[in-house]
Amino acid sequence: MDRLSRPAHTWGLVVVLVCALLASAGCAQTLVGRAVPAEDPGVTVPTPVPLSSGDLDEISMQIAEQLQAYWRSEFPRAFGRPWQDLTIVRPAHPDDPAEQLPPCVDSLDEVDNQAFYCPSADAVVWDADGLIPQLDRDYGAPGVVVVLAHEIGHSIQNRLGLSTAARADPQRYPTILLEAQADCYAGVALASFAARPVAGLRIGPQERDAAVLAMIGFRDPLGVSPGDRRAHGNAFDRVSAFQDGYLGTATTCAGMTLDNRTFTQRQFSSADDAARRGDLPLAQLVVALDADAREWFGSLAPTYAPGWQPPQLEARPTAACPTDAVRAQGPASFCPADGSIAIDANSLAPLHRSIGDYSAGLVIASRYALALWTAHGGSPTGIEAGRAALCLSGAYTARLVDSTTSFSLSPGDLDEAVQTLVADTWAGRDAAGNADPAAHGFDRVAVFRLGVLGGPAACFGS
Structure with a gap:
C-alpha cells in the first residue's frame, strides 16, 4: 500500500490505536510472449499432480498437438478461415551444448527458462530443461498447458494479422494488450479441455486454480510501467484476461482493445514505496x-x-x-x-x-x-x-x-x-x-x- 502524507496530529492519535491493535495480536527478431516465471509467487500452491514420470518432451509435444487440434476446429468456427498448423513446435535443451539452435535466437541462453512464439518463423519453442520441469513441479499439468496455450495464442494473433498491425502501430497495440489477448486464448483452450477432457489430462476446479496460480507466477516484476515494451501485465490483469477467455470465446479475446480494456499495472508512486x-x-x-x-x-x-x-x-x-x-x-x-x-x-x-x-x-x-x-x-x-x-x-x-x-x-x-x-x-x-x-x-x-x-x-x- 502507498500512504501519502498525513497531518501530524492524526498520527499522534494513531499511535494509541496501533498499540491497542498489536497488543491483541537482445535478439534480432521479435519473440512474442516470452514466459519467464516470477522469482517468488508468494502464495501456497495446492499439491500439483505431475504430468507423469515419462518423457516430458513427448508429453509437452502431445499437449501442443492437442492445443492445435482444438484450434483446427475452433479457429474456423470463430473467425471464418481455416487453421494453418504452426511451422515449428519444439522443445529446446539449453543445458545441452550439442543442442541445435532454435529459430529466432542467437544463443541457447536466450531460451533458458523461457517459452516464446516467433512470428517470422511461425515457431513456438520452450525450455525443456528448466521451464517445463519447474512448471510441472509447481503447478502440475495446468502450468504446462497454460504456457503452451499462451504461446499458441500469439500464433492466433499472427494468423489474424495482429502481429503486422502491432509492428505498424505499437501505440494502438502495446505489448501488454497482446499479452492479455494471449492469456485470454489460453483461458479459452483450458475451458475446452475442461468441457471435453483430453486423455490423460484432467481439468477440474483444482486444476483450474493451479492454472490461475501459474498466471500469477508469470506476472511482471513490481513497478513495471504498463507502457513498457516488455510489460506482460500484473497478476490481476493476467488472471482477468485468462478468466475472460475461460468464461468467453475466442472472439472475446480477439475483441480486446485499449478502448475496452483497463490495465491496473502501475509504477511506484514514490521512492519510499519502492524501497x-x-x-x-x-x-x-x-x-x-x-x-x-x-x-x-x-x-x-x-x-x-x-x-x-x-x-x-x-x-x-x-x-x-x-x-x-x-x-x-x-x-x-x-x-x-x-x-x-x-x-x-x-x-x-x-x-x-x-x-x-x-x-x-x-x-x-x-x-x-x-x-x-x-x-x-x-x-x-x-x-x-x-x-x-x-x-x-x-x-x-x-x-x-x-x-x-x-x-x-x-x-x-x-x-x-x-x-x-x-x-x-x-x-x-x-x-x-x-x-x-x-x-x-x-x-x-x-x-x-x-x-x-x-x-x-x-x-x-x-
Missing part, C-alpha cells in the same frame, strides 16, 4: 485502511443503507459476538449482533508476512463489505452474504487503484488480493464463518472482479 516494495507495516496498514474504509463504505450508506454508520475497527471482538463465529471468520470478523468489526492481529500477521500488506487489507475490507450488505437488509449469513463480501471488497479495492486520497494501492497490491482469494476463503466467508462450498479460487476472483469492474451497483444487482 518497502509497496508494503506498509501491519500496524500502519490497519489504521490507515480502517479510516479509509469507513469513509468509503459510509459514503454508500445514503444509497444502500440509509442511516448506517460504519463502525470503527476494534482490537478484539465485543462481548456480543459469538466466539465460534468470530473464530470461524478468521483474521477479521463482523458481528451482526452489534454491527462491530474486529481483527485478530496474530492471524493477520502471517497473511501480511507471506503474501503482502493488501492480503490483510482485503480480509479487513471484506468485513466492512459484509457490514454494509447486512445494513442494506441482506442476510449476514449464507452464500449471497459471502458473494457480497467478495464483490463489495472488489468495489472498494477499485477505488484505491488511482486514489487521490491519502491511501492508495501500490504495485503488487491487486496481485496480493488475487493470491489471497485463490489461497483461502477468508474474504468470502459469511458472519458465521461459512464459505460457499462449491466455490473455488477461480470463482472467488471472478466475484471480486465483478466489484472491481462494476462498482457497488453490480454487487447489489442494480
Whole structure:
C-alpha cells in the first residue's frame, strides 16, 4: 500500500490505536510472449499432480498437438478461415551444448527458462530443461498447458494479422494488450479441455486454480510501467484476461482493445514505496485502511443503507459476538449482533508476512463489505452474504487503484488480493464463518472482479 502524507496530529492519535491493535495480536527478431516465471509467487500452491514420470518432451509435444487440434476446429468456427498448423513446435535443451539452435535466437541462453512464439518463423519453442520441469513441479499439468496455450495464442494473433498491425502501430497495440489477448486464448483452450477432457489430462476446479496460480507466477516484476515494451501485465490483469477467455470465446479475446480494456499495472508512486516494495507495516496498514474504509463504505450508506454508520475497527471482538463465529471468520470478523468489526492481529500477521500488506487489507475490507450488505437488509449469513463480501471488497479495492486520497494501492497490491482469494476463503466467508462450498479460487476472483469492474451497483444487482 502507498500512504501519502498525513497531518501530524492524526498520527499522534494513531499511535494509541496501533498499540491497542498489536497488543491483541537482445535478439534480432521479435519473440512474442516470452514466459519467464516470477522469482517468488508468494502464495501456497495446492499439491500439483505431475504430468507423469515419462518423457516430458513427448508429453509437452502431445499437449501442443492437442492445443492445435482444438484450434483446427475452433479457429474456423470463430473467425471464418481455416487453421494453418504452426511451422515449428519444439522443445529446446539449453543445458545441452550439442543442442541445435532454435529459430529466432542467437544463443541457447536466450531460451533458458523461457517459452516464446516467433512470428517470422511461425515457431513456438520452450525450455525443456528448466521451464517445463519447474512448471510441472509447481503447478502440475495446468502450468504446462497454460504456457503452451499462451504461446499458441500469439500464433492466433499472427494468423489474424495482429502481429503486422502491432509492428505498424505499437501505440494502438502495446505489448501488454497482446499479452492479455494471449492469456485470454489460453483461458479459452483450458475451458475446452475442461468441457471435453483430453486423455490423460484432467481439468477440474483444482486444476483450474493451479492454472490461475501459474498466471500469477508469470506476472511482471513490481513497478513495471504498463507502457513498457516488455510489460506482460500484473497478476490481476493476467488472471482477468485468462478468466475472460475461460468464461468467453475466442472472439472475446480477439475483441480486446485499449478502448475496452483497463490495465491496473502501475509504477511506484514514490521512492519510499519502492524501497518497502509497496508494503506498509501491519500496524500502519490497519489504521490507515480502517479510516479509509469507513469513509468509503459510509459514503454508500445514503444509497444502500440509509442511516448506517460504519463502525470503527476494534482490537478484539465485543462481548456480543459469538466466539465460534468470530473464530470461524478468521483474521477479521463482523458481528451482526452489534454491527462491530474486529481483527485478530496474530492471524493477520502471517497473511501480511507471506503474501503482502493488501492480503490483510482485503480480509479487513471484506468485513466492512459484509457490514454494509447486512445494513442494506441482506442476510449476514449464507452464500449471497459471502458473494457480497467478495464483490463489495472488489468495489472498494477499485477505488484505491488511482486514489487521490491519502491511501492508495501500490504495485503488487491487486496481485496480493488475487493470491489471497485463490489461497483461502477468508474474504468470502459469511458472519458465521461459512464459505460457499462449491466455490473455488477461480470463482472467488471472478466475484471480486465483478466489484472491481462494476462498482457497488453490480454487487447489489442494480
